[in-house]
Amino acid sequence: MQMSSPEAVFDRPARLLPPLWTQGVIAAGAWLASAAITQYWPDGSRLWPYSQLWAECHAGIALLLLILSLTFRQWSLHLPRLKYAGAWLIALPVLLSVWQLLTAKLLILPVPFFAPPQALIQVFHDDWPRLFDSLYHSLSLLLSGVVLGTLAGFIAGLAIGWSPRVGYWMHPLLRILGPLPATALLPLCFFLFPTSHDASVFLIALATWFPVTVLTWSGVAAIDTSWYDVARTLGGNSRFLILRVAIPAALPSVFVGLFMGLGASFSVLIVAEMVGVKSGIGFYLQWAQGWAAYPNMYAALLLMALLCSGLISLLFLVRNRVLRWQKGTMKW
CATH class of the missing domain: 1.10.3720.10 (MetI-like)
Known part of the structure; x- marks a missing residue:
């Protein structure tokens, strides 16, 4: 996967740019899959609070990325750093999903030594x-x-x-x-x-x-x-x-x-x-x-x-x- 530098700006006219941001579509699917894992995969030992909020945040990010992918020609020339971050926007939900599976779902990393990401939300909210x-x-x-x-x-x-x-x-x-x-x-x-x-x-x-x-x-x-x-x-x-x-x-x-x-x-x-x-x-x-x-x-x-x-x-x-x-x- 070849990525341009964040400072690079396209010289060609906007009409020659691809109509769709492929990495953005893949990233939207990854964030939506992460939301589905959090929401619909049963927790292993206990119900973790703020799981609903965590899933809704991921679904919201997926919707935003999908909108950005469909409007790629309108913003691509002005936000090159966002396009440069496309690979990370795909990798981040994958890593969060793995974290979720290893802790809350499959219990491979046991409680209390490890906790899912939504447990951190509870800490920031309560403490x-x-x-x-x-x-x-x-x-x-x-x-x-x-x-x-x-x-x-x-x-x-x-x-x-x-x-x-x-x-x-x-x-x-x-x-x-x-x-x-x-x-x-x-x-x-x-x-x-x-x-x-x-x-x-x-x-x-x-x-x-x-x-x-x-x-x-x-x-x-x-x-x-x-x-x-x-x-x-x-x-x-x-x-x-x-x-x-x-x-x-x-x-x-x-x-x-x-x-x-x-x-x-x-x-x-x-x-x-x-x-x-x-x-x-x-x-x-x-x-x-x-x-x-x-x-x-x-x-x-x-x-x-x-x-x-x-x-x-x-x-x-x-x-x-x-x-x-x-x-x-x-x-x-």
């Missing part, structure tokens, strides 16, 4: 205040640590890359403390800091600080010295060289460090919340596991995945805005 309170606290804790770690890492990396004297003293410390997992310092941090929140912020900042420092340092050290010579010839002082030459030239490496630091901070966040705080996604996961509330655990994992993906996507938008000349060189 949304606690879930979103946990999400708020996790986001607050994560952003506090990431911002502090990013600022400290950027300043440290810039100082090491710019000044050989600073590099002489900082480089050994960086090599010793940097590779050390932040979570290994949990007992020490909870002893040194007055609250578990402060200790968690420090651990997240530490996990972010190392990659940002190393990549900022590498970006500054890799700048061609001729750029500095040209700036000095034009009358630039040290402040001008740092603000107008070193920092802009190192920004691509800085953003790579930010991506790496953000990924590391998520792992530290979950571990820190499981140990030291009373609200957050990590705390919620531990609570759900302790009470064998596995649907709640899966709902929290889904929420965490959406949070991680959303923050990384937002960081990519910022990067593409700041580094306009490099837009499209990194994909997410």
